[in-house]
Amino acid sequence: GAVVSQHPSWVICKSGTSVKIECRSLDFQATTMFWYRQFPKQSLMLMATSNEGSKATYEQGVEKDKFLINHASLTLSTLTVTSAHPEDSSFYICSVRTSGSYEQYFGPGTRLTVT
Amino acid sequence: LAKTTQPISMDSYEGQEVNITCSHNNIATNDYITWYQQFPSQGPRFIIQGYKTKVTNEVASLFIPADRKSSTLSLPRVSLSDTAVYYCLVGEWVTGGGNKLTFGTGTQLKVEL
Numbered sequence: 183g184a185v186v187s188q189h190p191s192w193v194i195c196k197s198g199t200s201v202k203i204e205c206r207s208l209d210f211q212a213t214t215m216f217w218y219r220q221f222p223k224q225s226l227m228l229m230a231t232s233n234e235g236s237k238a239t240y241e242q243g244v245e246k247d248k249f250l251i252n253h254a255s256l257t258l259s260t261l262t263v264t265s266a267h268p269e270d271s272s273f274y275i276c277s278v279r280t281s282g283s284y285e286q287y288f289g290p291g292t293r294l295t296v297t
Numbered sequence: 298l299a300k301t302t303q304p305i306s307m308d309s310y311e312g313q314e315v316n317i318t319c320s321h322n323n324i325a326t327n328d329y330i331t332w333y334q335q336f337p338s339q340g341p342r343f344i345i346q347g348y349k350t351k352v353t354n355e356v357a358s359l360f361i362p363a364d365r366k367s368s369t370l371s372l373p374r375v376s377l378s379d380t381a382v383y384y385c386l387v388g389e390w391v392t393g394g395g396n397k398l399t400f401g402t403g404t405q406l407k408v409e410l
Contacts, residue, residue, distance in 0.1 A: 186340070216398075225384070226341070226400040275340045285331070286398060288340035 184287035185209050186278050192293040195266055202262045203292045205276030211256035212278035216286065217249070220273040232259055266296040301385045301401040308407050315372045317404050319385030322366050328387040330361060330368045331398070335382045344383075345370065375408045382406070 185208040218226040232238035232253035250262040302320040333341035388398040
């Protein structure tokens with residue numbers, strides 16, 4: 183399967199600051215990338231879907247101005263949490279999919295803690 | 298999007314076969330069935346995927362009846378390291394767009410000695 187990396191693996195930031203999380207597909211071209219959020223002991227919740235070179239499609243209830251997604255290339259997508267607040271503390275996970283495939287491959291996740 | 302229902306938890310012992318069944322009564326024609334495994338503080342790991350009948354790979358088998366309203370993940374001989382949450386998902390492939398997957402609650406499998 184595909185190798186997906188995320189950076190950083192964990193981050194602590196102060197309330198009101200912005201944090202950028204990177205998702206990289208290391209060994210294949212990811213035409214579509216997904217961003218999920220997972221709170222402790224809960225399931226993954228899809229936040230948005232992004233296709234390379236296009237604007238991201240956000241799920242209902244996810245603020246697009248707060249969670250900025252950029253999918254500038256076939257190997258890199260970034261999620262920026264703007265003006266982070268403690269309630270944004272969560273485990274953020276990206277996944278990638280290549281054109282013509284049903285399979286999604288997930289990154290290792292990024293633990294965000296907002297103090 | 299088809300919704301899935303799984304048991305919340307299952308217990309087993311090392312060396313046993315574990316079967317986790319998932320219900321997806323509203324599965325659509327274009328939906329595939331995929332199973333993932335997740336360890337704490339890690340991203341989900343792909344296990345197996347199928348559309349109908351039976352699929353087998355080096356780690357698991359997936360059984361899908363003809364009506365496709367359910368599926369069963371079979372782990373042949375579990376070990377302690379198989380303790381994890383297992384998610385059953387159905388997702389539609391949208392041409393040129395995302396294959397949207399909706400995660401249910403998952404099944405927490407606990408394997409003991």
